[in-house]
Amino acid sequence: GNEPHHDAMLYYNNSLYGVTVYGGINNYGVIFKINTDGSGYSPLHVFKGGTDDGAQPHSGVLQINNIFYGMTAEGGKEGKGVIYKINPDGTDFSVLYSFHKSTGHNPHCRLTLGSDGQTVFGMTKTGGPGGLGVVFGFNISDLTYKTVHTFTKGKDNGNTSEHGFLTLNSNRLFGLTHYGGQHDKGTVFSVNQDSSDFKIIHSFDDGSDDGYSPYGSLQLFKGFLYGTTQEGGENKRGTIFRIDTDGKKYETLLSFDKPTTGEYPIDNVIFNESGSELYCFGQEGGKYAGTGKKRNGTIVKVDIDHVKK
Numbered sequence: 001g002n003e004p005h006h007d008a009m010l011y012y013n014n015s016l017y018g019v020t021v022y023g024g025i026n027n028y029g030v031i032f033k034i035n036t037d038g039s040g041y042s043p044l045h046v047f048k049g050g051t052d053d054g055a056q057p058h059s060g061v062l063q064i065n066n067i068f069y070g071m072t073a074e075g076g077k078e079g080k081g082v083i084y085k086i087n088p089d090g091t092d093f094s095v096l097y098s099f100h101k102s103t104g105h106n107p108h109c110r111l112t113l114g115s116d117g118q119t120v121f122g123m124t125k126t127g128g129p130g131g132l133g134v135v136f137g138f139n140i141s142d143l144t145y146k147t148v149h150t151f152t153k154g155k156d157n158g159n160t161s162e163h164g165f166l167t168l169n170s171n172r173l174f175g176l177t178h179y180g181g182q183h184d185k186g187t188v189f190s191v192n193q194d195s196s197d198f199k200i201i202h203s204f205d206d207g208s209d210d211g212y213s214p215y216g217s218l219q220l221f222k223g224f225l226y227g228t229t230q231e232g233g234e235n236k237r238g239t240i241f242r243i244d245t246d247g248k249k250y251e252t253l254l255s256f257d258k259p260t261t262g263e264y265p266i267d268n269v270i271f272n273e274s275g276s277e278l279y280c281f282g283q284e285g286g287k288y289a290g291t292g293k294k295r296n297g298t299i300v301k302v303d304i305d306h307v308k309k
Contacts, residue, residue: 031045051076080098104133219278
């Protein structure tokens with residue numbers, strides 16, 4: 001396999017399980033297992049596309065009761081992507097649902113387990129009545145699919161999720177869209193699991209004190225949601241931000257600057273074990289590599305304990 005994308009790795013039972021977008025037969029992607037020391041690489045499933053299989057998984061798997069669940073962006077009965085399950089040993093792969101254009105298709109995120117323990121939630125990048133993606137729920141017990149929210153153009157909605165998964169807090173799902181909101185620069189939104197009370201809790205702006213065009217997902221820690229924007233900020237190179245769950249407290253924690261902290265972050269932040277520090281990739285920028293002129297990206301650190309509350 002090759003080209004693992006966002007949230008592509010899961011640590012489970014002392015092994016790492018990963019997903020690549022490409023590689024394998026017809027270059028449709030692979031699910032693999034590998035030991036933490038780099039030994040024992042084993043492909044568990046090679047995607048074949050067609051009506052009975054998926055193709056091009058952009059994110060990794062979710063483990064529920066010792067079974068892995070995931071999605072592909074293509075393949076299935078409509079060629080619009082699938083939800084699949086597979087055992088950790090690679091047996092019993094099956095397609096549970098094929099996405100449709102009318103109800104959302106082309107998912108790039110991984111799944112999020114709801115509070116009932118049997119509904120998984122996600123987003124599609126495109127499709128649905130507005131053509132700009134949906135939030136959906138899928139019951140892994142009775143295999144029923146429901147649209148939780150339809151994205152459309154306009155100031156009161158978000159649209160087009162890139163690779164972000166949904167974050168569950170109490171009964172509400174939180175997520176990011178790349179476009180939409182008051183300035184059409186992206187949103188932080190929330191919606192109840194039962195589809196009620198959709199809200200935009202932050203509309204991104206292109207001013208110096210905000211970023212815009214978020215690409216990834218939100219990480220919840222001690223009442224705040226942390227994320228990144230691909231562009232904007234003081235230096236127009238992207239930001240790391242945090243926001244509380246009702247949207248009243250929003251602040252930019254870091255504005256990327258290209259030469260030192262890098263630029264254009266498109267992935268999620270992660271925390272250290274104590275939660276005192278967070279880390280993030282800058283997709284490009286940083287110091288020059290050797291004597292060449294290409295700047296190949298950075299890893300940056302933010303000390304949360306010293307961020308003004």
